[in-house]
Amino acid sequence: MRLARRPVGEVRPEDWAHVTEPVPVPGDGEFLGRTRYLSLDPAMRGWLDDRPSYLPPVAIGEVMRAGSVVEVVASNHPEFQVGELVSGGFGVQEYAVSDGRGVIRVDPALAAPSTYLGALGxxxxxxxxxxxxxxxxxxxxxxxxxxxxxxxxxxxxxxxxxxxxxxxxxxxxxxxxxxxxxxxxxxxxxxxxxxxxxxxxxxxxxxxxxxxxxxxxxxxxxxxxxxxxxxxxxxxxxxxxxxxxxxxxxxxxxxxxxxxxxxxxxxxxxxDFARRYPEATRELAGWIGEGLIKVKEHVVDGGVDDFPAALGMLFRGENTGKLVLRVG
Amino acid sequence: MRLARRPVGEVRPEDWAHVTEPVPVPGDGEFLGRTRYLSLDPAMRGWLDDRPSYLPPVAIGEVMRAGSVVEVVASNHPEFQVGELVSGGFGVQEYAVSDGRGVIRVDPALAAPSTYLGALGxxxxxxxxxxxxxxxxxxxxxxxxxxxxxxxxxxxxxxxxxxxxxxxxxxxxxxxxxxxxxxxxxxxxxxxxxxxxxxxxxxxxxxxxxxxxxxxxxxxxxxxxxxxxxxxxxxxxxxxxxxxxxxxxxxxxxxxxxxxxxxxxxxxxxxDFARRYPEATRELAGWIGEGLIKVKEHVVDGGVDDFPAALGMLFRGENTGKLVLRVG
Incomplete structure (x- = not known):
């Protein structure tokens, strides 16, 4: 899902280009992930505007920036094995290649994979x-x-x-x-x-x-x-x-x-708090485990092409809890 | 100068009542001051509105709240002698009686009296x-x-x-x-x-x-x-x-x-910093004495009845530096 043009006001279907391209092949020290859960966040709207902010805007033609949970389906990376679930900034696409930087391993014993995009993300x-x-x-x-x-x-x-x-x-x-x-x-x-x-x-x-x-x-x-x-x-x-x-x-x-x-x-x-993510994640996981924090998620089933419609839900207040797109 | 009615928007002459009343007589432990310099402050506008703020509003019929420097002209207070200049919240009036609470003695060796309403006030x-x-x-x-x-x-x-x-x-x-x-x-x-x-x-x-x-x-x-x-x-x-x-x-x-x-x-x-006024005043006086802070004052000569006109100058940006009314 690439950004086709800068939205004015509400984001419209024509602002996106859903394109089909060959699945990339991971090189040495890389793995290929298949998207399982895509995160939808209000902050995404700001990333589409061409103005100075805390991150550069998504460029026209670029794959939309997004956090997601992917399943490793091919790997030339010593630390990531086929079948594992990992979370990272893989973008709105069905497959993504990664060198593992900034990638967090999903521990299914701790929480459901989607929770790595919400209460644990x-x-x-x-x-x-x-x-x-x-x-x-x-x-x-x-x-x-x-x-x-x-x-x-x-x-x-x-x-x-x-x-x-x-x-x-x-x-x-x-x-x-x-x-x-x-x-x-x-x-x-x-x-x-x-x-x-x-x-x-x-x-x-x-x-x-x-x-x-x-x-x-x-x-x-x-x-x-x-x-x-x-x-x-x-x-x-x-x-x-x-x-x-x-x-x-x-x-x-x-x-x-x-x-x-x-x-x-x-x-x-x-x-700005990135260095303290591990300590905070441990504490949040503990609270979730003890039932002190109940995880609320709003899961929409679909494909990458459903991303624009799902994004719109945020701005109409149609989600309760963390909105995620489960890519079937 | 008493508040006659609550101003709407710009303060108008009709919002004030300049009344003539007998000069009060100081009781035991009190002194009578004659106003020499009246302070004009942007914050005064807020004091005229009947809404919750950091101070209660000036009541209709009340003497307008203001800082001023007065000369002690009669005293039954052991610490204040006739002829001394003191600064305090004496209000917009020619004479005021005070029991000395919150009153600061003007030291002419440190700065001009009006400066106690400005850079030292x-x-x-x-x-x-x-x-x-x-x-x-x-x-x-x-x-x-x-x-x-x-x-x-x-x-x-x-x-x-x-x-x-x-x-x-x-x-x-x-x-x-x-x-x-x-x-x-x-x-x-x-x-x-x-x-x-x-x-x-x-x-x-x-x-x-x-x-x-x-x-x-x-x-x-x-x-x-x-x-x-x-x-x-x-x-x-x-x-x-x-x-x-x-x-x-x-x-x-x-x-x-x-x-x-x-x-x-x-x-x-x-x-909120009242407890630290003495230390700050000492430091400010030192900087003024060394010429590191140049005192800018805009002195208007007149009487208490000139207060409304002088107040208006603030909102039209007609003053440079601290605006004071020297009461002749």
Missing amino acids: MPGLTAYFGLLEVGALKEGDTVVVSGAAGAVGTVVGQIAKLKGCRVVGIAGGPEKCALLTEELGFDAAIDYRAEDVRKALHAHAPGGIDVYFDNVGGEILDAALTRLAMRARVVVCGAISQYNNETAVQGPSNYLSLLVRRARMEGFIVF | MPGLTAYFGLLEVGALKEGDTVVVSGAAGAVGTVVGQIAKLKGCRVVGIAGGPEKCALLTEELGFDAAIDYRAEDVRKALHAHAPGGIDVYFDNVGGEILDAALTRLAMRARVVVCGAISQYNNETAVQGPSNYLSLLVRRARMEGFIVF
Whole structure:
């Protein structure tokens, strides 16, 4: 799946070129993987725009960048054997050749392969470092997370709970909200499609918000800013409500509450914590094993050609938990 | 000068009631001061709005809150003698009674009395703690300050220079810009009325901005956000461009650069550093004495009834340096 042109606003089918090419042959020290699970992430939208960011944009004609789990089907690499499952940045394609750099071995005893793209992968690590490091979480904090039923949000809320915090999730629709409170242990959930978020935050975070973990931006960020506790931390993880904008991003007009509440708003990129991935992955795997973090995944079955449609689901809020495409 | 009604947008003469009342008589442990210098501060605009903030709003009918320097003209207080000059929050009135709490003695050997409202008063302390503590200034940083020719901005830039930083000031008009570079030692100045601020920042801060000290908000904040260096600190001190808005504050639509640049935006209120005022005042006085900080003041002569007109000057950018009303 190659990028055919730069999308304007919402990504359209014509922005992609699904091409058929010969399966590559692995050279010395390389292996060939066959894609089993493809990751779909909100951040992908940003990679399609030609503007300076934390990664270069995907070039026109380039295979779309994506994390995935592949099965090794041929190997000239001493450390990877045929039949093994591995996770890495193999792109949106059926087969990929790799020299093994940046590749993580899937341990089926630890978690399902798809979980290496979710709670044990980038979204889980993003939740972990964003909440604990950037958010400087303390026991007893009141934590609010937006996009709470998504890949990152579900993990943010559950880590905050196991650290002894009060957790309020903001999500779209009654099913997602029920998941948060009934299955994942959140103290409260706010349905932004049906409720006045500002009033609901007043009710559910009466002492103010100590950590606001933002995945969505826009109106919800602005509502959260009106309810900050003193010395609050606003973690800027993403702004999915703004990624398809054709006009300027909506800036948070209540940002002066940072001054009134002596609060800070801070952005981060999970890659900066790469050296600490092993320790974080071990801890996340432990919590998953103990049942302290329940893994929520939304699996769509299909082929590589279903990638564009699956990507669109993220921006319409159609997924609950980590969205993955299982390539049959 | 009492608040007659809550202003909507720009403050109007009808929002004030200038009333004549008997001069109060100091009781035991009190003194009577006669106002000599009145402070005019952008923050005053916020104190007039009836909304939750870091201080309660000035009540309708209340004497307007203001810092001032008064001369003790009668005293039943053992520590304050007739003829002394003292600084404190005495309000916009010709005479005030005080029990001495929160009052600072003016030492004419250290600085002119008016300087106790500027570089040695709240604006100087705001610059000091905002830049050094909230901004976490390091030698070699590139510092950009908006409202650079104002009471806070002039001190911010000069502290940054003496700490070994590159300093770029943003101000309105060629005279203010010339002051910054020719008299106060700034490395560059940007005239936001005549220049494209974004392009000018590109030219004058080619390696990006490490500390952006914001006094103005609006378009200039948005321009600065496009030029942040990695791990930049955005100090939210004020937003004078937005204080008279009748509609919502303009939020910074480029706030996602906090994510791309792993930067933080943090607000503060100088009062939180009150315990450290003595140490900071000593250091500021030392720098002023050595000529490392040049004091810029804009003195308007008049009476208490000139307060409304003088206040308006701030929002039209008519002052250079600290604006004070010398009460004749």
